[in-house]
Amino acid sequence: MAKITLDNLAHSYLPNPTREDDYALKELNHDWADGEAYALLGSSGCGKSTLLNIISGLLHPSQGRILFNDRDVTMAPTTQRNIAQVFQFPVVYDTMTVRDNLAFPLRNRGADPAYIKERVQQIAQMIGMEDTLGRKARGLTADAKQKISLGRGMVREDVNALLFDEPLTVIDPHMKWELRTQLKSLHHEFGHTMIYVTHDQTEALTFADKVVVMYDGRVVQIGTPQELFERPEHTFVGYFIGSPGMNVLDATVKGDTAVVAGTQISLGKSFGTPGGKVEIGVRPEFTSLRDGNEGLPVTIKRVEDVGRHKIVRADFHGTEINVITAEGENISPDMNRIVFDTAGVNIYADSWRVAPMVA
Amino acid sequence: MNKTVNQKAWFLILPVLVLVAFSAVIPLMTVVNYSVQDTFGNNQFFWAGLDWFRDLMSSERMWDALGRQIAFSAIILVIQIPLGVFVALNMPKGGFWASFCLILMSLPLLIPWNVVGTIWQIFGRVDIGLLGYTLDSFGIDYNYTQNFYAAWITVVIMDVWHWTSLVALLAYAGLQSIPDAYYQAAKIDQASRWKVFRFIELPKIMGVLMIAILLRFMDSFMIYTEPFVVTGGGPGNSTTFLSIDLVKMALGQFDLGPAAAFSIMYYLVILLISYVFYTVMTNLDKRDGH
Numbered sequence A: 001m002a003k004i005t006l007d008n009l010a011h012s013y014l015p016n017p018t019r020e021d022d023y024a025l026k027e028l029n030h031d032w033a034d035g036e037a038y039a040l041l042g043s044s045g046c047g048k049s050t051l052l053n054i055i056s057g058l059l060h061p062s063q064g065r066i067l068f069n070d071r072d073v074t075m076a077p078t079t080q081r082n083i084a085q086v087f088q089f090p091v092v093y094d095t096m097t098v099r100d101n102l103a104f105p106l107r108n109r110g111a112d113p114a115y116i117k118e119r120v121q122q123i124a125q126m127i128g129m130e131d132t133l134g135r136k137a138r139g140l141t142a143d144a145k146q147k148i149s150l151g152r153g154m155v156r157e158d159v160n161a162l163l164f165d166e167p168l169t170v171i172d173p174h175m176k177w178e179l180r181t182q183l184k185s186l187h188h189e190f191g192h193t194m195i196y197v198t199h200d201q202t203e204a205l206t207f208a209d210k211v212v213v214m215y216d217g218r219v220v221q222i223g224t225p226q227e228l229f230e231r232p233e234h235t236f237v238g239y240f241i242g243s244p245g246m247n248v249l250d251a252t253v254k255g256d257t258a259v260v261a262g263t264q265i266s267l268g269k270s271f272g273t274p275g276g277k278v279e280i281g282v283r284p285e286f287t288s289l290r291d292g293n294e295g296l297p298v299t300i301k302r303v304e305d306v307g308r309h310k311i312v313r314a315d316f317h318g319t320e321i322n323v324i325t326a327e328g329e330n331i332s333p334d335m336n337r338i339v340f341d342t343a344g345v346n347i348y349a350d351s352w353r354v355a356p357m358v359a
Numbered sequence B: 001m002n003k004t005v006n007q008k009a010w011f012l013i014l015p016v017l018v019l020v021a022f023s024a025v026i027p028l029m030t031v032v033n034y035s036v037q038d039t040f041g042n043n044q045f046f047w048a049g050l051d052w053f054r055d056l057m058s059s060e061r062m063w064d065a066l067g068r069q070i071a072f073s074a075i076i077l078v079i080q081i082p083l084g085v086f087v088a089l090n091m092p093k094g095g096f097w098a099s100f101c102l103i104l105m106s107l108p109l110l111i112p113w114n115v116v117g118t119i120w121q122i123f124g125r126v127d128i129g130l131l132g133y134t135l136d137s138f139g140i141d142y143n144y145t146q147n148f149y150a151a152w153i154t155v156v157i158m159d160v161w162h163w164t165s166l167v168a169l170l171a172y173a174g175l176q177s178i179p180d181a182y183y184q185a186a187k188i189d190q191a192s193r194w195k196v197f198r199f200i201e202l203p204k205i206m207g208v209l210m211i212a213i214l215l216r217f218m219d220s221f222m223i224y225t226e227p228f229v230v231t232g233g234g235p236g237n238s239t240t241f242l243s244i245d246l247v248k249m250a251l252g253q254f255d256l257g258p259a260a261a262f263s264i265m266y267y268l269v270i271l272l273i274s275y276v277f278y279t280v281m282t283n284l285d286k287r288d289g290h
Helices: A047-057 A100-110 A113-126 A141-153 A173-190 A199-206 A226-228 A236-238 B007-035 B051-057 B060-089 B096-110 B111-125 B130-137 B147-175 B182-186 B193-221 B225-230 B244-250 B254-290
Strands: A004-011 A025-032 A035-039 A063-068 A083-086 A161-167 A194-198 A209-217 A220-222 A247-250 A251-253 A259-260 A263-266 A278-282 A289-292 A301-305 A307-315 A319-326 A337-340 A345-349 A352-354 B037-039 B045-047
Touching: A025 A047, A025 A063, A025 A220, A035 A047, A035 A199, A047 A083, A047 A161, A047 B182, A063 B111, A083 A141, A083 B182, A100 A141, A100 A194, A113 A141, A141 A161, A141 A173, A173 A199, A194 A199, A194 A352, A209 A247, A209 A345, A220 A226, A220 A236, A236 A278, A247 A319, A247 B244, A251 A278, A289 A319, A337 B037, A337 B182, A352 B096, B007 B037, B007 B060, B007 B111, B007 B254, B037 B254, B051 B254, B060 B193, B060 B244, B096 B147, B111 B130, B111 B225, B147 B193, B147 B225, B182 B193, B193 B254, B225 B244, B244 B254
Parallel strands: A035 A194, A035 A209, A083 A161, A161 A194
Antiparallel strands: A004 A025, A004 A063, A209 A220, A247 A278, A251 A259, A259 A263, A278 A345, A289 A337, A301 A307, A307 A319, A345 A352, B037 B045
16 A cells, blocks of 8 residues: 655657647646545546556656655556556456456465465455356456456555556446445455546546546546535536536626626625636536526526436527526526526636635 | 248259359269279279278378378477467567568468479578588588488478468467457566466467467378479488378379379368367367356
8 A cells, every 4th residue: 555646747658749739648746645545537538547557557657757655666667566457348367267367466476375265255255256256257248357357456455556447337337336335345444545547427426535637638626526516626627527517608707796798797706807718617506597687698498307306408698508406496487597606606717717815 | 821832942052052063072073983993094994992992091101101291290280380479479569560570471471382392492402502501511411302301301491481470470460459458457467478478368369379270280281392392202202291192193103093092081181180170179169168
């Protein structure tokens, strides 16, 4: 178990990167605290897997250092890092039995046979494959194979960190929940540092203590699920997390007032006069419908009943605004205005959040 | 529902029957026909029954040739398969040098058999050949026309030179299809180089390797042109393989009956050994699946 430090880290797949766009992973400084469970969340191609492979040593970064417990391992090969990693698609040793697959990492390190036997049994129970231990891995289904891969990742107790690269992609939905819960309880039990790469926000938010959101090769926010929900640091975090994502509208902001397409909105807090491209971001949860003359004039396009609540899709000068209303709430055809709860309003300048001024 | 009975439907399979007849049955039957008859020329044939087969079974000449043939195939398989895999493992995975190696290795495969024979025939000559002359000047007694071992070594090395590329190319194709994640997982699991080969690479190329073994067995078992050009089956009969012996019998001595019986036995032996190979391979596969 180890604290992992990324120092000035960046990576480009090009031999001579010059512009910032050449970098698949832009400059990054971060400490992964010992024993925490992190989720690395972002859309495809945002650099998540690159970062993961740098940590596990499958890839050497173009610049910067990586430290395990303050020891520089930037150039150390994977085998010396004592890392476990589970990949997106199952990797099993076809000709071995399930048992031998699980025992493989331990045997390669010369562990005691009695211990191996006991540990393999434990892991088999955890992934629910005790009955198939004696079978060859070749004939198994994709999700059984992936469970073996997960098991092989977890079989060593002394690893510095456990890395998961979208490991549940090929697993059945009901099994996904079960395995994720297993991973979580494993984390509580052994306190491994875990990094879990995913593009699925539910997976990230349920698994991790801290979620690291990446966008376009950059880490845009690191925070608890609640922080990501309430104060997205970047409009991408707003869009990406939440269902539906945050409403983002062009605005001009002066002090505690915003003007959106000619309509004045009171913000309740002063934001000064942010420059650049200014936007106002409000999650659908902090948005409500009204009739009368107050708020933004909208036309309701559609109402989607998703069971727990209703999602109202409204049109505001060509931009879609989503509103979440309680299941029982009546939506009348007269409702043509939208108001924001000031507690949930964030202001963005050039896509980055502007902190309100302390009065 | 009642099925309509129309015997004319049999005509629909006629094209297949005709095709199979012309491609396989008729040529084979002419050979069968010769194998049960005797002739003294003038296109006059006499019924001989199974005499030729009986003769063949007790023919020392045939058994010797068969023995040499099996030894030859066994030797080249034992050399070519591991060597081909070894070459494939050490080839570049991509880029300019990968293409370069592929082209370089395909070259021997593109050379006609008799040219391969001629190349080695000259290459090994003590008076003008690079190989023969060099060995001779080192004082090594190398003369494939007189020395049993020199003849065998030449023929084996020639075949290895000609055909190892095929095994290497097939194995290379098999290796290329292994996803990177397997090698990455092996690194994570701290598997040694040998274990990576044993548990990842070998199982993944087993399928193509089986094809390579089968192809190389059948081809080497039928080898004719190259040893014929290089050694002519000699010295003595030491490199007279089955097909060389067969041609001597059929065309040299014009013993049509015995040669036909020989051909049929030859064909059956290849069929039998290929069948054994195939069964063993598919069973290996099945056993792994359960």
